[in-house]
Amino acid sequence: MDDFQKFLETTVTTQQNSIQAYELSTGKVWLKKASERHGLWLYTPLKWLAKIFNLGAIMPVPNQGGSKAIQCEFNRINQLKQLGISTPNILAVSANGLLLEDLGVQHQGKVKQLDQALAGRRKKPEMQFSLFKQAIQEIQNIHLKEGYLSEAFARNILIDEQNHFSFIDFETDPRDVLSLHDCFVRDWLLFIFSTAYHFEFEQLTDASQVLYQALLAEPQVYKDICKVGKRLNWVSRLNVRKVGNDGKRIQKCVLFLRYLNEQSEVNSST
Known part of the structure; x- marks a missing residue:
């Protein structure tokens, strides 16, 4: 088990927020924790417009939360990276969380x-x-x-x-x-x-x-x-x-x- 994986698995159990930044010896990282998501009505006013006018293209896509959301992010980042699109580097992943390198570290600047x-x-x-x-x-x-x-x-x-x-x-x-x-x-x-x-x-x-x-x-x-x-x-x-x-x-x-x-x-x- 590498250091990133160990950090993820030991930290995710105590982290209170769904996403939190940490400073490691390698630089800044973000830990996204598997957690239940809030209702789609938080996506106002876009949700309001989509609902009234039945505009599916702008309707917020359901976030299933938990480990499914973590797996979705893992898959989508890899899909886009294969197309040559710049996305955060994945340092470690588990069913309970995802550890991402801060983009400032990746780009070596702000x-x-x-x-x-x-x-x-x-x-x-x-x-x-x-x-x-x-x-x-x-x-x-x-x-x-x-x-x-x-x-x-x-x-x-x-x-x-x-x-x-x-x-x-x-x-x-x-x-x-x-x-x-x-x-x-x-x-x-x-x-x-x-x-x-x-x-x-x-x-x-x-x-x-x-x-x-x-x-x-x-x-x-x-x-x-x-x-x-x-x-x-x-x-x-x-x-x-x-x-x-x-x-x-x-x-x-x-x-x-x-x-x-x-x-x-x-x-x-x-």
Whole structure:
């Protein structure tokens, strides 16, 4: 039994949190413990939208929790690594937990969530749009290899100081309940939902143009994303700002989807 396996099996029995960081002699690691997961209603407001409009592609995929979630993450990380996608290195695994190397150690430098990076570049629009475009290219690269993510929120996309991308959080497998095509659609919808919020309202048209250009390579995926947008379009007429940041996030997402749909008309007439 190597040191990592021993550390996992002795520590997982006393760890209280479902995930916790530790500093070992080799560097920072994360221990994910098999535990029961909370109900899907925690995935609001996305869950709210999916439920009302029967949009399966954005419905949170059930997390079975316990050892099944650990095994799922183990399998999904290995699947993506075989495609050449950067994910955390697995140091040890058991039925009760998973020990992962911190991505900062892997990249030998600081990493941050795409969510944080986009927010930090709001006062520098050119840099913000450049990062947004790079993130889109990374997801598109995964799709070209017939891969897909589990929860393609910006918080689960990490970048290092050289703008190299990595992906985390694989306790669910959308392929268990969706076709590969719908997994692609789901990736883009979750990405839009978690990134549109970081742009000003007047920037959303330009941001949608960036994604539109990428989706020219995935025409049917583009059409299905636009179908979702059309079904949500009426939300933009509501005063969702009254419900705070969640409402503003929904509003920007719906506007982004509307502008994305309009891009085909604008570009066909030019």
